[in-house]
Amino acid sequence: MPKDQGIGASSKRREDVRFLTGKGQYTDDINRPGQTYAYFLRSNVAHGKINGIDTSAAASAPGVVGIFTAKDLEAAGGVPCGWQVTDKHGEPMKEPKHPILAEGKVCHVGDPIAAVIAESLNQARDAAELIDLDIEELPPVIDMRAAISGGPTVHDEAPDNICFDWDFIADNKEAVDQAIAGAHHVTTLTLTNNRLVANAVEPRCAIGEYDAARDEHTLYTTSQNPHVIRLLMGAFVLSIPEHKLRVVAPDVGGGFGSKIYHYAEEAFVTWAAKAVGRPIKWTADRSESFMSDAQGRDHQTKVELALDENGKFLALRCETLANMGAYLSTFAPCVPTYLHGTLLSGNYTTPVIHTNVKAVFTNTVPVDAYRGAGRPEATFQLERTIDKAAREMGIDPVELRKRNFIAPDAFPYQTPVAVQYDTGNYGATMDKAVAMADLDSYAARKTASEAKGKRRGLGIASYIEACGIAPSSLVGALGARAGLYEAATVRVNPTGNVAVMTGSHSHGQGHETTFAQVVAEMLGCDEANVDIVHGDTAKIPFGMGTYGSRSIAVGGSAIVRSVEKIIEKGKKIAAHLMEAAEADVTFADGQFSVAGTDKSVDWGTVALTAYVPHNFPHETLEPGLEETSFYDPANFTYPAGAYICEVEVDADTGKVDIASFVAADDFGNVINPMIVEGQVHGGLTQGLGQALLENCVYDENGQLVSASLMDYAMPRADDMPSFGVDHSCQTPCTHNPLGVKGCGEAGAIGSPPALVNAVVDALSDLGVTHIDMPVSPGRVWAAIQAAQN
Amino acid sequence: MEMQGERLIEASRNEVWTALNDPEVLKSCIPGCEEMEKTSATEFTATVVQKVGPVKARFKGAVELSDIVPGESYTISGEGKGGAAGFARGGAKVTLADQDGGTLLSYAAEARVGGKLAQLGNRLINGFAKKVAADFFDRFQAVVQGDTPEAEKADADAAEGGDAPPEEQKKGWLKRMIS
Numbered sequence: 001m002p003k004d005q006g007i008g009a010s011s012k013r014r015e016d017v018r019f020l021t022g023k024g025q026y027t028d029d030i031n032r033p034g035q036t037y038a039y040f041l042r043s044n045v046a047h048g049k050i051n052g053i054d055t056s057a058a059a060s061a062p063g064v065v066g067i068f069t070a071k072d073l074e075a076a077g078g079v080p081c082g083w084q085v086t087d088k089h090g091e092p093m094k095e096p097k098h099p100i101l102a103e104g105k106v107c108h109v110g111d112p113i114a115a116v117i118a119e120s121l122n123q124a125r126d127a128a129e130l131i132d133l134d135i136e137e138l139p140p141v142i143d144m145r146a147a148i149s150g151g152p153t154v155h156d157e158a159p160d161n162i163c164f165d166w167d168f169i170a171d172n173k174e175a176v177d178q179a180i181a182g183a184h185h186v187t188t189l190t191l192t193n194n195r196l197v198a199n200a201v202e203p204r205c206a207i208g209e210y211d212a213a214r215d216e217h218t219l220y221t222t223s224q225n226p227h228v229i230r231l232l233m234g235a236f237v238l239s240i241p242e243h244k245l246r247v248v249a250p251d252v253g254g255g256f257g258s259k260i261y262h263y264a265e266e267a268f269v270t271w272a273a274k275a276v277g278r279p280i281k282w283t284a285d286r287s288e289s290f291m292s293d294a295q296g297r298d299h300q301t302k303v304e305l306a307l308d309e310n311g312k313f314l315a316l317r318c319e320t321l322a323n324m325g326a327y328l329s330t331f332a333p334c335v336p337t338y339l340h341g342t343l344l345s346g347n348y349t350t351p352v353i354h355t356n357v358k359a360v361f362t363n364t365v366p367v368d369a370y371r372g373a374g375r376p377e378a379t380f381q382l383e384r385t386i387d388k389a390a391r392e393m394g395i396d397p398v399e400l401r402k403r404n405f406i407a408p409d410a411f412p413y414q415t416p417v418a419v420q421y422d423t424g425n426y427g428a429t430m431d432k433a434v435a436m437a438d439l440d441s442y443a444a445r446k447t448a449s450e451a452k453g454k455r456r457g458l459g460i461a462s463y464i465e466a467c468g469i470a471p472s473s474l475v476g477a478l479g480a481r482a483g484l485y486e487a488a489t490v491r492v493n494p495t496g497n498v499a500v501m502t503g504s505h506s507h508g509q510g511h512e513t514t515f516a517q518v519v520a521e522m523l524g525c526d527e528a529n530v531d532i533v534h535g536d537t538a539k540i541p542f543g544m545g546t547y548g549s550r551s552i553a554v555g556g557s558a559i560v561r562s563v564e565k566i567i568e569k570g571k572k573i574a575a576h577l578m579e580a581a582e583a584d585v586t587f588a589d590g591q592f593s594v595a596g597t598d599k600s601v602d603w604g605t606v607a608l609t610a611y612v613p614h615n616f617p618h619e620t621l622e623p624g625l626e627e628t629s630f631y632d633p634a635n636f637t638y639p640a641g642a643y644i645c646e647v648e649v650d651a652d653t654g655k656v657d658i659a660s661f662v663a664a665d666d667f668g669n670v671i672n673p674m675i676v677e678g679q680v681h682g683g684l685t686q687g688l689g690q691a692l693l694e695n696c697v698y699d700e701n702g703q704l705v706s707a708s709l710m711d712y713a714m715p716r717a718d719d720m721p722s723f724g725v726d727h728s729c730q731t732p733c734t735h736n737p738l739g740v741k742g743c744g745e746a747g748a749i750g751s752p753p754a755l756v757n758a759v760v761d762a763l764s765d766l767g768v769t770h771i772d773m774p775v776s777p778g779r780v781w782a783a784i785q786a787a788q789n
Numbered sequence: 790m791e792m793q794g795e796r797l798i799e800a801s802r803n804e805v806w807t808a809l810n811d812p813e814v815l816k817s818c819i820p821g822c823e824e825m826e827k828t829s830a831t832e833f834t835a836t837v838v839q840k841v842g843p844v845k846a847r848f849k850g851a852v853e854l855s856d857i858v859p860g861e862s863y864t865i866s867g868e869g870k871g872g873a874a875g876f877a878r879g880g881a882k883v884t885l886a887d888q889d890g891g892t893l894l895s896y897a898a899e900a901r902v903g904g905k906l907a908q909l910g911n912r913l914i915n916g917f918a919k920k921v922a923a924d925f926f927d928r929f930q931a932v933v934q935g936d937t938p939e940a941e942k943a944d945a946d947a948a949e950g951g952d953a954p955p956e957e958q959k960k961g962w963l964k965r966m967i968s
Contacts, residue, residue: 044875044904109903129872287908701901707908 006521007738010674013510024251027205027220032279035207036065038269039124040282041114041131042291043106046140046363046702047152050104053114054132061130063123066276068268069114070103076271079264080236081328082228084479085164085337085359093164093359096155098327098366100237100264100271106135107154107326108363109704110291115268117280140363140702144300144321147360154326154361163324163359164333168341172416176354179315183306187389192772193377195298195323195696197712198370202253203284204293208269212277216244219270223249224259224505225545230537231482232262232330238271242537245270249535252507256686257369258293259507260547261330265292290707295696296370298323299336299377303385305350311395313348313404318355318381326361329368331547333359338478339374339466339548345415346382347426347462347640348404353416363702369547371686371748375465383461383753384770391764397460397757398434402427405462412734419466421638423731424666426462432664433642436724445646445659454648456659457762461643463750467742468637468733469548485632486550487542488558490519490566492625494611496604497529500562503543504555505535508682509744510675511551517671518556518738522563524590525603541628549742552671553637553733560737561629570606572621577601577609637733637741641665645754649762654781656692656759662724663750668732668741676743680725683747689715691752691773713774763787790915792898792922796930799891806860806885808933815852815865818928820921823847831855837869839877839921842913844906846874861885875904881922894929898922 003009018024055067078097085093097103102113114131118124141151147161154161167173180186207220217240223229226247233247234240252259269280284292300321306314322336336357344353386404390397405426406413413421442458449456469475472483489501500519504511516530523530533539546555567587574592575582578599586593593600610625646659663680670676693713697706706712732739752773759775760768767787771779798805808814812833816825824836833852839845848869856864866880881898900918907914930936 109907125873287905290908699907701903703903703907705907710909711912 005527006517007671009517009672011513011517011527011672013513013675014516015506015510015512026202026251026253027207027222028283030207030220030250031281032207032209035279035281036117036119036276037121037124038272038280038282039116039118039121039128040112040265041116041128042288043102043109043111043113043135045106045135045137046109046142047138047154048106048135049138050102050106050113050134051136052134055114057132058116058127058130061123061127063119064127065117065119065278066272067114067116067127067131068101068272068275070099070101073100073271076100076267077237079262079267079327080232080330081333082232082330082481083334084481085166085333086479087164088167088170093333094155094158094162095328096157100267108365109702110365111326112264115272117272117276142362142364142698142700142702144323144360144362147362148321148358154363158361161361163328163361166337166357166359168337168355168357169417172352172354175352176315176317179352180304180306180317183314184309185307185389185393187305187307187385187392188303189385189388189770190302191381191384191770193297193299193301193380194690194694194773195367196296196370196690196694197290197696198256198258198293198296199289199712199714200254200256200258203286203289204259204263204265205281205283206266206269207279207281208271208273209279210274210277216246217270217274218246218248219266220248220250221266222252222259223247224252224255224507224547225543226505226535226537227503227540227543228545229262229266233267233270237267246536246538248537249505252505255507255546256371257296257373257547260545261294261368263292286709287707290712291365291704294329294366294368295325296367297377297690298367301377301381303381305385305389307389307393311393311400311403313350316344316350316353318344320355320357322357322359323364323367324359324361325364325366327366329366331373332366332368334479335369335374336377338475339369340378342417342419343375343378343464343466344382345417346379347401347406347424347464349406350404351416364698365704371683372465372745373548375745376687376749376752379461379463379749380753383463384756387460387753387757387760388769398430401460401462402430419636421464422635422734424464424638424640425729425731426640426642428729429640429664429666430462430642432726432729433644433662436662436664436726437644437646437660449648453650455651455762457647457649457758457760459645459647459754459756459758459761461750461754461757462640463643463746464638464640465549465745465749466636467549467639467745468553468633468736469550470633471635472632482544483632484544484554485630486544486554486558487540487628487630488555488562489541489626489628490559490562492566492607492610494608496525496607497531498523498525499531499533500559501533501540502555502559503534503540503545504551505543505546507546509546509551509679510672514552514671514675515556515559518559519563522560522567523603524588542630549639549744552738552740553736553742554631554633556738556740557633557736558629558631561631562627565627565629566625569625569627573606573609574601576616576621577605634735637668637736639665639667639741639743639746641746641750643750643754645751645758647755647758647762649759649780651763651784654777654779654784656775656780658688658692658719658721658755660724661688661721661751661754663747664726664729665743665746666729666731666741667727667743667746668730669739670727670730671738671740673727676727677725679743680747681723683745684723684751685715685720685747687748687751688720688755691755691775692719693774693776695774790900790918792919793896794923794926795893795895796926797888797891797893798930798933800933802860802885802887802892805892805894805933808929809863809883810854814929814932817932818925820924820928825852831857835867835869841906841917842909844874844909846871848877856882871906873905875902875906877902877906879918894926896922896926
């Protein structure tokens with residue numbers, strides 16, 4: 001019998017009431033008295049020297065309140081990067097300044113050069129057209145190989161365009177080289193992980209406001225982590241102390257990573273609101289989002305997998321070029337390194353692994369984490385290569401994976417790439433996926449497809465990810481400039497209802513529902529009595545935010561710790577009320593009882609007493625019922641699973657249709673199965689969108705030519721099958737109090753290789769061995785023609 | 790992108806060459822050209838209104854003649870800035886040769902766009918650039934041969950709603966939609 005509330009119940013998302021009735025309060029819905037509007041004049045060219053900016057005509061245009069360029073911002077810092085990677089020579093990465101407005105040069109199409117503030121947005125735009133820019137165009141470098149082979153230099157600090165050249169793990173290199181040299185079989189694959197644009201449904205928006213009477217700044221912004229923005233912008237960019245800076249991230253319409261980072265526009269409106277003495281709103285339009293939101297992926301990799309005669313993996317060697325774009329975004333350096341190299345063991349017992357990653361500057365929009373962040377790139381490399389190896393060696397792809405899975409009794413399992421998996425059962429999820437996909441009748445389906453003139457293909461993929469980001473000591477050692485704990489305050493009000501202030505921001509994940517389920521379960525109260533508050537630095541103690549599938553594992557654990565403290569405090573109060581020893585008081589189902597007696601007091605009495613005490617022993621018992629915790633995880637969590645995709649390919653046109661897709665995931669314990677299923681559906685759709693449709697393209701001059709939704713193909717409902725989703729295989733996390741692992745990114749990590757493996761399977765008898773994503777009709781058709789000639 | 794083409798013009802090589810250097814002729818032949826002023830023997834300033842897919846803009850820029858071999862060939866190149874719409878750049882190497890029935894004009898043109906034009910219009914740019922180049926030489930042929938009615942027809946085709954006053958064109962709803 002499914003529960004109707006608490007942990008394990010599919011409680012309906014309470015936030016949907018406002019989202020589905022148009023009552024959400026997004027940043028752009030906020031309007032401040034006296035508000036003005038900012039418009040950013042952005043570079044039309046990918047690379048150029050700014051010889052002059054003449055704003056005189058624009059300054060006298062109707063409605064103009066102010067026009068600003070880099071020289072006005074000389075006192076401000078650049079937009080900082082949150083991670084530092086040390087390269088293989090022990091040198092820190094090259095970290096060129098990322099100015100708020102371009103200083104002397106422009107480095108990508110979309111680089112902001114000047115900002116016009118006016119009474120209306122249209123007046124700001126019209127005035128921007130009057131700005132006379134004298135930009136001397138320089139040859140741009142777009143292709144990563146050209147960039148590292150003597151191409152034009154993006155930043156003088158990195159003359160060879162290499163941000164860092166990273167070996168992981170350097171000590172494994174020799175063993176890997178030897179194993180590959182002497183192996184029975186080596187499978188080699190060169191592939192591209194295509195560049196993506198997040199395209200959250202809500203474009204970025206920021207409102208800056210300054211209260212001169214109180215010397216207080218407020219920034220309303222579309223952020224996944226308002227405290228991180230307050231810290232980065234306050235401390236590193238604008239030198240505003242925390243007590244004078246409030247950052248509010250209200251309802252946010254999707255982030256997928258792209259709203260983690262601190263962006264120049266946020267810093268600008270915060271700074272300029274004081275300069276002009278009025279609030280300033282900036283809202284990106286869709287074209288602007290394409291050229292100013294951090295983009296995702298964009299890796300080129302060569303993979304070599306050594307196997308023995310039985311198909312056991314002996315060694316793995318990967319060489320990757322990772323595009324950083326023109327500047328380092330907040331998380332960018334950690335994506336191809338610590339979120340990627342550490343996952344190259346996958347679900348397998350590969351004994352030695354070595355990877356080299358060169359991070360490359362190009363004259364393109366900055367690249368940073370996008371749903372999965374490094375882990376999809378690692379999984380795609382591994383699972384495509386394993387699939388190719390299976391075909392080359394004539395071993396069934398399910399069987400080859402099973403021969404190499406880490407056995408369920410081998411946990412905790414120390415991989416050769418630094419991380420230790422706490423728990424897992426990869427055979428169980430694979431068996432589950434195989435059963436869901438009904439592989440026994442695959443041959444009949446293939447025959448039926450052939451009868452329709454279609455080629456049917458079957459694609460298998462496993463995945464593992466490191467979530468619950470992140471144990472602060474580990475990521476600190478790896479170069480993070482902050483710990484990645486999470487904070488929560490639980491406040492019990494006098495009549496017993498509960499407010500939870502969490503640093504985990506919700507922008508589609510359903511935290512307001514899920515977190516309330518956890519608290520209600522622990523307190524034995526109704527979920528409706530629990531309110532979740534997030535997204536405002538004035539209300540929340542602190543927060544590292546939402547990314548890396550960390551909210552329930554880290555943010556949820558912080559809430560659990562605070563509720564535990566609340567219960568302990570409640571026991572003290574109850575013991576006082578019942579004149580019992582605190583050690584004898586137990587708490588269950590909302591009642592504090594004295595063990596072995598019939599004495600009890602209910603939750604409401606304890607809560608009220610906490611606030612209206614008359615005879616507390618003040619030396620040992622303070623009034624109030626509010627507790628704060630900072631939870632720092634001991635390890636990452638390791639969700640894992642197996643995905644199976646079937647496709648039908650029309651060989652005449654190259655069109656791929658996804659016939660079926662099943663996902664068997666192990667997320668550990670599950671709080672709300674319905675929300676988890678929704679997260680998996682969203683992740684799968686984003687992953688399959690990458691594999692089938694999406695591609696961010698620059699031409700040779702650095703013009704972004706896929707900068708509209710007419711040119712950048714987002715997945716639509718009719719591109720997707722009805723997913724089969726299961727999360728019954730559960731090996732609970734061993735180191736967090738909820739036993740949870742996180743589910744937000746899984747679908748986007750495991751699905752691309754499953755789909756591409758299926759397409760290659762459909763075409764393998766024609767000689768096709770690989771097609772880069774997206775497997776669009778043109779590419780599939782071309783691959784067929786190339787294989788046949 | 791690059792484009793080639795040729796036209797057999799029923800006029801002498803000298804007549805064709807003279808026309809190729811006449812700002813009034815060039816102005817009437819450049820599709821969407823509103824203004825053209827000679828600033829030196831080989832340089833002009835020009836204002837051109839063009840519509841590429843959903844992007845319509847007024848480009849202000851310079852036209853230059855270079856690599857001049859009198860009576861035989863030159864390169865005509867231009868660069869225009871279209872404000873929020875981005876920029877367009879292009880050029881054509883024009884070569885004249887005597888041929889039965891008149892003068893054979895050959896051109897090899899190339900064009901490049903940036904900014905919003907590239908972002909929104911890239912799918913359309915190839916076809917657009919070919920059409921602009923072809924229009925220019927169609928009109929030129931018509932003007933030199935004295936077939937004015939056709940030139941006017943081509944002008945009407947190219948301007949597409951071009952009879953609205955310039956200011957209204959600039960503030961057209963479509964541009965607001967996409968800018």
